[in-house]
Amino acid sequence: MNGRSERGPEDDAVGATDNPGLSVSGGDSRTDKRCLSVAPVPATRLSLLFVCALFLCACTQEGAVPSKYRRAVEAGTKKSKVAWKIDFHAHVATMSFERAQRIMDRNGIALAVNLTPGFPGGGLETALMMSHLTGDRIVNFVNIDWEDVGDPARFAETNVRHLKRAKAMGARGLKISKALGLGIPAAGIEAAMKEHTSASELLRVDDPRLDPIWEEAGRQGLPVSIHTADPVVFFHAVTPSNERYRELSVHPHWSFFGPQWPKFEDLIGQLRKVVASHPATLFVGVHFGNFAENPSFVGKMLDEFPNYHIDVAARVPEFGRHDAGKMRDFFVKYQDRVLFGTDLGVGRSLMLGSGGDTEPTEDDAEKFYDAHWRYFETGDRRIDHPTPIQGDWKIDAIDLPVPVLEKLYYKNAEKLLGVRLNPVDLAPH
Numbered sequence: 001m002n003g004r005s006e007r008g009p010e011d012d013a014v015g016a017t018d019n020p021g022l023s024v025s026g027g028d029s030r031t032d033k034r035c036l037s038v039a040p041v042p043a044t045r046l047s048l049l050f051v052c053a054l055f056l057c058a059c060t061q062e063g064a065v066p067s068k069y070r071r072a073v074e075a076g077t078k079k080s081k082v083a084w085k086i087d088f089h090a091h092v093a094t095m096s097f098e099r100a101q102r103i104m105d106r107n108g109i110a111l112a113v114n115l116t117p118g119f120p121g122g123g124l125e126t127a128l129m130m131s132h133l134t135g136d137r138i139v140n141f142v143n144i145d146w147e148d149v150g151d152p153a154r155f156a157e158t159n160v161r162h163l164k165r166a167k168a169m170g171a172r173g174l175k176i177s178k179a180l181g182l183g184i185p186a187a188g189i190e191a192a193m194k195e196h197t198s199a200s201e202l203l204r205v206d207d208p209r210l211d212p213i214w215e216e217a218g219r220q221g222l223p224v225s226i227h228t229a230d231p232v233v234f235f236h237a238v239t240p241s242n243e244r245y246r247e248l249s250v251h252p253h254w255s256f257f258g259p260q261w262p263k264f265e266d267l268i269g270q271l272r273k274v275v276a277s278h279p280a281t282l283f284v285g286v287h288f289g290n291f292a293e294n295p296s297f298v299g300k301m302l303d304e305f306p307n308y309h310i311d312v313a314a315r316v317p318e319f320g321r322h323d324a325g326k327m328r329d330f331f332v333k334y335q336d337r338v339l340f341g342t343d344l345g346v347g348r349s350l351m352l353g354s355g356g357d358t359e360p361t362e363d364d365a366e367k368f369y370d371a372h373w374r375y376f377e378t379g380d381r382r383i384d385h386p387t388p389i390q391g392d393w394k395i396d397a398i399d400l401p402v403p404v405l406e407k408l409y410y411k412n413a414e415k416l417l418g419v420r421l422n423p424v425d426l427a428p429h
C-alpha cells in the first residue's frame, strides 16, 4: 500500500556497472567467458588476449574489488571471517539511500535488498532511480498493489502486469508483508476503514485470488520473500508475564491477541499450503521461516519443499535461544537455503530488527551487526543478542565453518538475485 511517484530509469538495479567482475543473470561471468573464449588466434588478437589475461589476473588480486564496494569489503574483513555480505532483508526510504549505504559501508554490507520500494506507479520507479543514482548497491523488490483486492480478477490482472513491468525495470523479487493474513480485508480495501471483528473478514494467505501472482513470480524468476504471522507470543495476551511485554507495550498494535485475529497456527498452515501449491515459485520465508520458535518445523518445510528458502532477519534472539549445537547443525544442513538478513530499516530514523522507545544511532547499528557476526562466527557462550528489546536473555553462538558462512552471507543471495559480487569467485580454478 505504497503511493507516490513517477517513472524512473529502466536499467538494471544492480547489473549496469563499471565493474568488470560483476555480472548479472545466473551468476556466470560474461567477461570471463569472453576471455576464455579467445581461442589460439594469432597476432591480430594478441592485444585482446593480453587485456583478458590482465583482467583474469586482476580478478584474483585484492585490488580487483570494485571501488564502490571497497569500503564495505574493508570493514567486512576487519569484523568478520568473510569479507563479502548481502543483507537480504532491509527497508530503505526513498530519500535515505545514501544514509543506508553509509551504514552498509561501516558494517561490511556490499549489497542490500530493499524489500519495500512499492510497485510500478507507486514508488518503485523512484526507488530504482535512487538506487541507480547512488551506485546500484541497493537492490529493490516490488510490492503488491492491494487497491483492487475486492475485485479478484482485476486485482490479479493488475499485479501480474506489475510483476512483468517490475522485472523489466530491474526489480529482483516480490515482497509480501504480514498485512496478508493480518490486515487486508477480504471484501476489499474500502472495508479497511472499519475495524474487523472476526478473523474471517481478513484475506487468507492462501486465498486463490493470489494464485496467478505466485505463478507469475515463478515465471518471471522473482523470488517471493513472504512475511506471515509474527512471533508466537504476539498472539498471546499482553500481560507482564508475556516475554515480549516490553516490546508490545511500546508497540501495542503489534498484538494479535483476540478473536478478531487469526490463530498463529492457521496462518503458518496457510503459508505452508501456498509454498506446497506453487513448486515452480521460489519462496523465502522471512524471519527464519516465520517460525523461529520452532526450528524443527522450519526444517521440515525445507525438507519437504525444495522451492523454500528462509532468511534470518530479526530472529537471531529467538532461534539463538535453542541449543547451539542443534542450531549449528541446522545451518550446516540447510546451508544452501538460508539467507543473511537483518530487518535494517533506514529512513529519517533507524530500525534495527525491532524498535524500542529510544531512537537508535548509527553506533547502535554497528553493535547490531557486530552481534550477528559474533553469533554466527564464534563459539562464545551467554552473549548479548542483536536486539535487546526482543527479549531479556542471552544466547550461545554457533561457530559456523567459513564455507557455510560464505553461503549464508552472500553466495545464496547472489543466486537468488542473479548477481556476482566477489571477483575472486569469478577467477578460474
Ligand SMILES: [Zn+2]
Binding pocket: 089, 090, 091, 115, 343
Ligand atoms: Zn522487514
